[in-house]
Amino acid sequence: MGFSMLLVGITIVSAGICHYLAKRKGFKASFWIVMGACLGPLAVILILIKPAPRKR
Numbered sequence: 001m002g003f004s005m006l007l008v009g010i011t012i013v014s015a016g017i018c019h020y021l022a023k024r025k026g027f028k029a030s031f032w033i034v035m036g037a038c039l040g041p042l043a044v045i046l047i048l049i050k051p052a053p054r055k056r
Helices: 002-025 029-039 041-049
Strands: none
Touching (some): 002 029, 002 041, 029 041
């Protein structure tokens, strides 16, 4: 039970961090929330290395 709760907690935190970073970088937040929920900490790393879109 404890390990399951840890995984759920990591998933929720990863989704929240992805939401914050996506809004800050100008990406679609809903997509990155789903990515954070599916991939966990890997999604956080991906959004950090992805360059922000250029403004015209």
